[in-house]
Amino acid sequence: xxxxxxxxxxxxxxxxxxxxxxxxxxxxxxxxxxxxxxxxxxxxxxxxxxxxxxxxxxxxxxxxxxxxxxxxxxxxxxxxxxxxxxxxxxxxxxxxxxxxxxxxxxxxxxxxxxxxxxxxxxxxxxxxxxxxxxxxxxxxxxxxxxxxxxxxxxxx
Amino acid sequence: xxxxxxxxxxxxxxxxxxxxxxxxxxxxxxxxxxxxxxxxxxxxxxxxxxxxxxxxxxxxxxxxxxxxxxxxxxxxxxxxxxxxxxxxxxxxxxxxxxxxxxxxxxxxxxxxxxxxxxxxxxxxxxxxxxxxxxxxxxxxxxxxxxxxxxxxxxxx
DNA sequence: TATAAATAGAGGGATATCCATGTTTATGGA
DNA sequence: TCCATAAACATGGATATCCCTCTATTTATA
Numbered sequence: 416x417x418x419x420x421x422x423x424x425x426x427x428x429x430x431x432x433x434x435x436x437x438x439x440x441x442x443x444x445x446x447x448x449x450x451x452x453x454x455x456x457x458x459x460x461x462x463x464x465x466x467x468x469x470x471x472x473x474x475x476x477x478x479x480x481x482x483x484x485x486x487x488x489x490x491x492x493x494x495x496x497x498x499x500x501x502x503x504x505x506x507x508x509x510x511x512x513x514x515x516x517x518x519x520x521x522x523x524x525x526x527x528x529x530x531x532x533x534x535x536x537x538x539x540x541x542x543x544x545x546x547x548x549x550x551x552x553x554x555x556x557x558x559x560x561x562x563x564x565x566x567x568x569x570x571x
Numbered sequence: 572x573x574x575x576x577x578x579x580x581x582x583x584x585x586x587x588x589x590x591x592x593x594x595x596x597x598x599x600x601x602x603x604x605x606x607x608x609x610x611x612x613x614x615x616x617x618x619x620x621x622x623x624x625x626x627x628x629x630x631x632x633x634x635x636x637x638x639x640x641x642x643x644x645x646x647x648x649x650x651x652x653x654x655x656x657x658x659x660x661x662x663x664x665x666x667x668x669x670x671x672x673x674x675x676x677x678x679x680x681x682x683x684x685x686x687x688x689x690x691x692x693x694x695x696x697x698x699x700x701x702x703x704x705x706x707x708x709x710x711x712x713x714x715x716x717x718x719x720x721x722x723x724x725x726x727x
Numbered sequence: 728t729a730t731a732a733a734t735a736g737a738g739g740g741a742t743a744t745c746c747a748t749g750t751t752t753a754t755g756g757a
Numbered sequence: 758t759c760c761a762t763a764a765a766c767a768t769g770g771a772t773a774t775c776c777c778t779c780t781a782t783t784t785a786t787a
Contacts (some may be wrong), residue, residue, distance in 0.1 A: 425622070428688070429695050429704055430600040431615040435638040435675035437593035438774080443720060444586040445775080454775090459587040466581070475765060482591040487744050489767065494742070512753050512764040532584070538720035539585050547710070548585055548747065554707060555592035557699075564599060564694035598745075610745090612773065631735060645737065650772070661774050667735040667782050733784070744773070753764075 425436070447535035451528045458528050460491060464501060464515050465525060473506070482559045500524055501558040586659060596695070601690035607684045614684050616647060620657060620671050627670040629662070638715050656680055 425431070444455040453461070463480055465471065474492070478485045492515065495501045501523035506512035517525070540548045581587075600611040609617070617622035619636055620628065630648070634641045648671065651657045656677035673681065696704045 425597045425615075425618040425688070426614065427617075427692075427705075427708060429708060430596050432711040432715070433589075433593050433596055434612070434615070435715040437589050438713045439718065440586050440589055440636050441655060442775080443718070454609070454742070455586050456590070457616070459581075459584065459590070462581040462584075469769085471763075472602045476593050478589060482595050483743090484744080485573040485766070491743065509753070509765085513766075530647045532711050535720075536583075536585060539718065542718050542720065543710075549583075551710060552585060553747060554699075554703070559591040562595065562599070562695065564691075564698065567645065594744075601745080610772070629735075639773090640775060641736070642738085642776080647773065648773095665735080665783070671738075729787090731784100731786075733782100735780100735782080737780075738778085740776090742773100742775080745771080747770095748768080750767075753762100753767085755760100755762080757759085757761100 432513070443539075444532070444535045446497055447538075448528060448531050451524060451531055453524060453528055456491060456526075457495060458532060460488075461495065461500065461521060461525055461528075462516055465517045465522065470514065471516045472510045473514055475512075495521075599695075600688070600691045603694075604684060604687050607680060607687055609680060609684055610645065613651060614681075614688060615671055616644075617651065617656065617677055617681055617684075621673045621678070624672065627660070627672045629668045629670055631668075633671055651677075 448455060448458060451458075452499055460477070460481065463477065466508075474481065474488050475485055477483075478488045481488065483491070492503070493500060496503060498519055502516050502518050503513045504516065506514060543551070586636060597611055604611060604614055607614075616633070616637065619633065628636065631641055632645050633639075634644045637644065639647070648659070652659060654676075655674055658672050658674050659669045660672065662670060699707070
């Protein structure tokens, strides 16, 4: 007898559903950015770094901001550094830290990315509606930064 | 002169925001499923296959359902097949096609996954609210299956 | 029937992402 | 000062995911 898996509401899995949408949207944004040579994740990293250029973040800080593991940030920065789009500078006071900055070439690349990104962004909001998109982002940010079940469910 | 990237509403990027939430939620579901040895993506694949056991899907059909590229499905099935959780059977009529099924071992694994998944699902809905979660899934499905900008924006 | 076009998958190569572990550097206490 | 601890990052190994190209097979067409 195989365990008879009853009709399971797995179609209602919040995680799988979110991932499906994330994959699809990423494909479309990636396609839009393709002429620039950057992928959506790379653009997101560089935009975040550029935004903070007055106080260049460490890899750890970048990881927090991007909701990525520190090791993932390290991995993701590699091709960007290899291509000369970002630079890493050791902190003078704390030699463990490395601050990330966008290079001149990186800024030029971002200038190329911007209109492509804006186009994808517009097409998405034409589809979903600007108001709905804003609400969606608010929910996503809440999920990304505020959801941590451990705090309430570690008693047993 | 470096191009001076003006304050860009990139913080409002729908794609990046969705990915952040997707990463975070995936980490939490993965952590919940860890005792089973399956990751959330693997569970999603197996659940979809098991759900369709009366008419086992081909890899192409599976890709459509999961919003994945065909090549990705192939990659993702590999460890599951290696571990004996799913099986691939060539179609008798069309020898190009391969139908995917869950094995006995796979069903046993799913039985182990279910309560773990249900726990993660509950914790998320306790956080966001069941109603809000349902709305979110509806939006995600709409984005995943209905958004395709090419149809309206290929005139130039 | 012979062949062109389309379809299903496989394979290679790249980035994205995690976890677990190791290394270096700082920090705090005896 | 010396050592234990903690923090920041690097490394290795695995899966996830895409794109592009290739092969095998089927279907449509001349």
